[in-house]
Amino acid sequence: MARSREKPPPSAAVSEPESSGASVRHAHGVDPQIKESNLKRLRRIEGQVRGLHKMVEEDRYCPDILMQVASVQEALKGVSRELVRNHLSHCARRALKGSDTEAQSAIDELVAVWSKHAG
Amino acid sequence: MARSREKPPPSAAVSEPESSGASVRHAHGVDPQIKESNLKRLRRIEGQVRGLHKMVEEDRYCPDILMQVASVQEALKGVSRELVRNHLSHCARRALKGSDTEAQSAIDELVAVWSKHAG
Amino acid sequence: MARSREKPPPSAAVSEPESSGASVRHAHGVDPQIKESNLKRLRRIEGQVRGLHKMVEEDRYCPDILMQVASVQEALKGVSRELVRNHLSHCARRALKGSDTEAQSAIDELVAVWSKHAG
Amino acid sequence: MARSREKPPPSAAVSEPESSGASVRHAHGVDPQIKESNLKRLRRIEGQVRGLHKMVEEDRYCPDILMQVASVQEALKGVSRELVRNHLSHCARRALKGSDTEAQSAIDELVAVWSKHAG
Numbered sequence: 001m002a003r004s005r006e007k008p009p010p011s012a013a014v015s016e017p018e019s020s021g022a023s024v025r026h027a028h029g030v031d032p033q034i035k036e037s038n039l040k041r042l043r044r045i046e047g048q049v050r051g052l053h054k055m056v057e058e059d060r061y062c063p064d065i066l067m068q069v070a071s072v073q074e075a076l077k078g079v080s081r082e083l084v085r086n087h088l089s090h091c092a093r094r095a096l097k098g099s100d101t102e103a104q105s106a107i108d109e110l111v112a113v114w115s116k117h118a119g
Numbered sequence: 120m121a122r123s124r125e126k127p128p129p130s131a132a133v134s135e136p137e138s139s140g141a142s143v144r145h146a147h148g149v150d151p152q153i154k155e156s157n158l159k160r161l162r163r164i165e166g167q168v169r170g171l172h173k174m175v176e177e178d179r180y181c182p183d184i185l186m187q188v189a190s191v192q193e194a195l196k197g198v199s200r201e202l203v204r205n206h207l208s209h210c211a212r213r214a215l216k217g218s219d220t221e222a223q224s225a226i227d228e229l230v231a232v233w234s235k236h237a238g
Numbered sequence: 239m240a241r242s243r244e245k246p247p248p249s250a251a252v253s254e255p256e257s258s259g260a261s262v263r264h265a266h267g268v269d270p271q272i273k274e275s276n277l278k279r280l281r282r283i284e285g286q287v288r289g290l291h292k293m294v295e296e297d298r299y300c301p302d303i304l305m306q307v308a309s310v311q312e313a314l315k316g317v318s319r320e321l322v323r324n325h326l327s328h329c330a331r332r333a334l335k336g337s338d339t340e341a342q343s344a345i346d347e348l349v350a351v352w353s354k355h356a357g
Numbered sequence: 358m359a360r361s362r363e364k365p366p367p368s369a370a371v372s373e374p375e376s377s378g379a380s381v382r383h384a385h386g387v388d389p390q391i392k393e394s395n396l397k398r399l400r401r402i403e404g405q406v407r408g409l410h411k412m413v414e415e416d417r418y419c420p421d422i423l424m425q426v427a428s429v430q431e432a433l434k435g436v437s438r439e440l441v442r443n444h445l446s447h448c449a450r451r452a453l454k455g456s457d458t459e460a461q462s463a464i465d466e467l468v469a470v471w472s473k474h475a476g
Contacts, residue, residue, distance in 0.1 A: 013180040025180035035175060042172040049168055052198070053161040056154060061132040061144035062206035063232050069199050070235040073192060077476040079171070080188050084471050087181035088453075088464045096445075096453040107445045113182050114441050116189040118475040119434035196357040203352050207334075207345045215326075215334040226326045233322050237356040238315040251418040263418035273413060280410040287406055290436070291399040294392060299370040299382035300444035301470050307437050308473040311430060317409070318426050325419035351420050354427040 013091060029090035034082045041079050048072045080117060132210060148209035153201045160198050167191045199236060250333035250344045267328035272320045279317050286310045318355060369452035369463045386447035391439045398436050405429045437474060 013025035049072060055065045087110075095106030132144035168191060174184045206229075214225030251263035287310060293303045325348075333344030370382035406429060412422045444467075452463030 013182075024177075025183055027178050027180055030178045035178070038175050039172060042168060042175060046165060046168045046172065049161060049165045053158060053165065056157045056161060058143075059146050059149045059154070061146055062202045062210065063132075063228050064144055066199055066202050066206075066232045067235060069195055069202070070232075073195055073236075074476070076188055076192055076195075080185055080475065081468060081472055083181045083185050083188070085464065085468050087185075088467055089460075091181065093453045093460060093464075096450045103446075103450060107442065107450075109182050110445055111438060111442050113185045114471070114475070115438055116186060118437065118471070119431070193357070199356065200349060200353055204345065204349050207348055208341075212334045212341060212345075215331045222327075222331060226323065226331075229326055230319060230323050233352070233356070234319055237318065237352070238312070251420075262415075263421055265416050265418055268416045273416070276413050277410060280406060280413060284403060284406045284410065287399060287403045291396060291403065294395050294399060296381075297384050297387045297392070299384055300440045300448065301370075301466050302382055304437055304440050304444075304470045305473060307433055307440070311433055314426055314430055314433075318423055321419045321423050321426070325423075329419065347420050351423045354424060355430075 027086070027091055028094055029086075031086055031089065034086045038079050038082055041075060045072055045075050045079075048075065084113075146205070146210055147213055148205075150205055150208065153205045157198050157201055160194055164191055164194050164198075167194065203232075250329045250340065250347065265324070265329055266332055267324075269324055269327065272324045276317050276320055279313055283310055283313050283317075286313065322351075369448045369459065369466065384443070384448055385451055386443075388443055388446065391443045395436050395439055398432060402429055402432050402436075405432065441470075 014028060015023045015025050048068065052065060052068055052072065055068065092106050092110060095102045097103075133147060134142050134144050167187065171184060171187055171191065174187065211225050211229060214221045216222075250266075252266060253261045253263050286306065290303060290306055290310065293306065330344050330348060333340045335341075369385075371385060372380045372382050405425065409422060409425055409429065412425065449463050449467060452459045454460075
C-alpha cells in the first residue's frame with residue numbers, strides 16, 4: 001500500500017520502524033468507538049464487495065450492480081467521515097497547537113486529504 | 120442486497136426466478152473483456168478493503184488510511200464506468216430502440232443511476 | 239468555451255457553422271419544460287455565485303461560505319441531471335437506434351460525460 | 358442565504374450584528390492572496406454560469422453543456438479548497454488551540470463541512 005508522502009510531518013504522527021525496516025505512521029490517539037464502528041463497517045464493506053463480484057460473475061443487470069456500487073461508496077464515505085473526526089480530535093489538534101511549522105505541515109496534509117476526497 | 124426498484128422495467132433486463140423464489144434481473148449482454156476486467160478489479164478492491172481493516176486495527180495514521188480509502192473509491196469508479204459502458208451497449212441500447220414505454224423506462228432508470236453516482 | 243471533442247460524432251448532434259466560422263453543435267430535441275427549468279435554475283445559480291463573491295469580499299466565516307458553495311454545487315447537479323435526461327430522450331436515443339458506428343460514438347460520449355461527473 | 362447553524366460555536370468565528378439586525382459570522386483572519394484569488398475565480402465562475410445559460414437558451418448539444426457544467430464544478434472545488442485552507446490556518450487553528458468545548462465545536466463544524474462536500 002502506497003504511502004501518501006515520503007517524509008512524515010514533524011509531529012502529527014508517530015513513526016515507528018516496522019519489522020521489515022520500513023517505517024509506518026501511527027495515530028496519536030484513536031477513539032475506541034470510532035475504531036470499533038469503522039472495523040465493523042469495513043467488514044460489512046468487504047462482504048458487499050464480494051457480493052459485487054458475485055453479481056458481475058452472474059451477469060446481473062448492470063443498473064442493479066451500479067446501485068450496489070453506490071451503496072459501497074456511501075459506506076466508505078461513512079468510514080472517511082469518522083477518520084476525519086478522529087484525526088481532527090487527536091493528531092491534527094495536537095499539531096495545530098504546536099509550532100507554526102508543525103501546524104503548517106498538518107494543514108497542508110489536511111488540504112491534500114480534502115482534495116483527494118472532495119476534489 | 121437491496122433491489123433498487125420493485126418492478127423491473129418492461130424489457131431492459133431479463134428477469135428470472137431464483138431458486139429462492141425471488142426474481143433477479145440479468146443483463147441482456149455482457150462484453151467478456153468488461154466482465155473479466157471488472158472481476159479482477161473487484162478482487163483487488165476486496166484485498167484493499169481488507170488492508171483498510173488492518174490499518175484501522177493497527178491504529179495507523181488517519182491521513183494514510185484516508186488516502187487508501189480514496190484509492191478504493193477511485194477503483195470502484197472504474198468498475199462503475201465499465202458497467203455503464205456495458206449497460207449502454209446492450210440493455211439500454213435495446214430498450215432505447217424499443218417502444219416509447221420501454222425507452223422511457225430505460226431513461227428513468229439511467230437518470231436514477233446517474234443521480235446516485237453523480238448527485 | 240472549450241469544445242469537448244474536435245470531431246462531432248456522425249449523427250447525435252446537429253452541427254452548424256457560426257457567424258464566426260466555427261461550428262457549434264446543437265441538440266436534436268429539447269423538452270421545453272427541461273429548458274425552462276434549467277434556465278431558471280441557472281439564473282438562480284448566477285445570483286448565488288454573486289452572493290459567494292460578496293461573502294468572500296466581506297471576509298465572512300469560511301464554513302458559512304463553504305456551505306453556500308455546496309449548495310451551488312447541488313443546484314448544478316440538478317441542471318446536469320436534466321441535461322442527461324434530455325440527451326438520453328433525444329440525441330442519444332436517436333444515435334443508439336442508428337448504425338453501430340453512430341451508437342458506439344454516442345456511447346463513448348456518454349461514458350466520457352459520466353466519467354467527468356461521476357469520476 | 359441560509360445559515361448552516363443557528364448558534365455559532367463559542368469562538369471560531371467573530372459574530373457581528375448587521376444593519377438588518379441579523380448577525381453574520383466573520384473569519385478571524387483571511388490570507389490576502391487566498392481572498393484575491395477566490396474573488397477572481399468567482400468572477401470567472403459567474404461568467405461561466407452566464408455562458409451555461411446562453412448554451413441552454415441556444416439549444417446547444419447537451420454533452421457540450423454537461424462538459425461546461427463539470428468545468429464550473431471543478432472551479433468551485435478550487436474555491437472550496439482555498440476556503441478550507443484559510444479556515445484551518447486561522448479560525449480552526451485558533452479554536453483547536455482553545456478549550457475542549459471550543460475545539461469540539463470547531464471539529465463538529467469541520468466534519469459537517471467535510472460531509473457536505475465529500476459525502
